[in-house]
Amino acid sequence: MHLPKIAMIGAGQVGATAAHLIAKKELGNLVLVDVDAGMARGKALDIAESGPVAGFDVAxxxxxxxxxxxxxxxxxxxxxxxxxxxxDRSELLRKNVEIVSGIARQVAEHAPEAYVIVVTNPxxxxxxxxxxxxxxxxxxxxGMAGVLDSARMRRFISQELRVSGKDVTAMVLGSHGDRMVPVRGSSTVGGIPITELLSAERLEAIVERTRHGGGEVVELLKxxxxxxxxxxxxxxxxESIVRDQRRIRPVAAYLQGEYGVSDLYIGVPAIIGSGGVEQVVEIHLTEAEREQFDASVESVRKLIAEARAVSGPGGA
Incomplete structure (x- = not known):
């Protein structure tokens, strides 16, 4: 059976964890790339050696x-x-624009037909x-953002209601940061709208915790x-790409008129399959959610303008 090749740029905690999960699902043969060659090789070897126990067989x-x-x-x-x-996420900007720009040039040179999932912040x-x-x-x-933010919201809802997280759906749009927009109307438990199961006060508390979910982990880990x-x-x-699952997931996708926004990456629901972002899905937003989404869009425009200013001539 032909297995696709999957490259993980960055062999730190996020990259190595993702690589291990990808290997366990046998989604493809993996190559970990890192400026620290020893770490990349060591973690790759460790993942590979777990294969006989975990029951996977990929390179x-x-x-x-x-x-x-x-x-x-x-x-x-x-x-x-x-x-x-x-x-703050924006404080990461200068260093990470430099790092990611260099990586992007290497990807364009060596893997010009690849689909790229960006995880680096901001x-x-x-x-x-x-x-x-x-x-x-x-x-x-x-960009990978909404899948993570939605997972956090789903977990918080399941904890609050003491139900299985498998039955909870949630949709978080907008920027990957404090201006993200959890969409209450797209959150359900076993098909039941979350607004019928939680008070407005409790739901608002979950929304706020979702917005700061990443920071909560950072504060605890230190x-x-x-x-x-x-x-x-x-x-x-x-998995949705390499197995052409065409799942509708919230991702940072490039908008070309959808939601009234053009030439901008922002978190929205999209069909993800073998063609990458195959279609952006437009959903109904309440007036309040629309205002929050528009504010999120403006914050992203400012962040991108700052990134372009930082990159300078020949950069991003």
Whole structure:
């Protein structure tokens, strides 16, 4: 059986966790790329050696040479500086624009046909940077944000109601940050609207916790950021592409008139399949949610303008 090749750029906690989950599902043969070649090779070897026990059989290798990503069907970019306690996402901008721009140039050179999933923060600016640097069509470049944010909201709802998270659906749109927009009307438990199961006060508390879910983990860890939930979210997106599942998931997608927005990456529901972002799905937003979404769009526009200013000539 032919297995696609999947490149994981960044062998830190997020990249390695995602690589392990991808290997366990046998979604493809993996190559981990990191500036620290020893770490990339060591984690690749460790993942591969877990295969006989976990019951998977895929190739896993590590390298610091981007030439080794040649032929990759999917490239996941997790490399970059992680948030520290008290650090705003925008504070990451200067360093991560530099890191991600360099990676994007390597991807364009060595894996010019790949679909790219961007994870590095600040996400909204980084996914735009990758598209502009690679010159790839927008359907082949997307950001992982809403899948993670929605997973957090689903968990909080299941905890509040003491029900299985498997029965909970949620949809979080907008930017990947404090201006994200959890859509109450798209949140259900076993098909029952969440508004029929929770008071407005409790639901608002869940919405607020969702908005700050990443920061909550950062504050608790003190020396890093989340990686289990991001790793699972990356894996779900990779699976939808390589197995052409055409799942509707909230991702940072390039809008070309949808939601009244053009030429901008923002979190929206989209059909994800073998063609990457195959279709943006427009859903009804209440007046309040629309206002929040518009505010989120404006915050992303400002962040991207800042990223372009930081990158300078020849950058993003």
């Amino acid at each position: 896993v290798s590590g390298t610091d040479d981007y030439a080794d990503i040649a032929g990759s069907e999917v490239v996941v970019i997790t490399a970059g500086m992680a948030r520290k306690p008290g650090m 996400l909204d600016a980084m996914v735009c940077t990758v598209k502009e640097v690679t010159g790839f069509p927008p359907n082949r470049v997307m 020396t890093g950021s989340a990686y289990y939930a991001p790793g699972a979210s990356i894996t779900e997106m990779v």
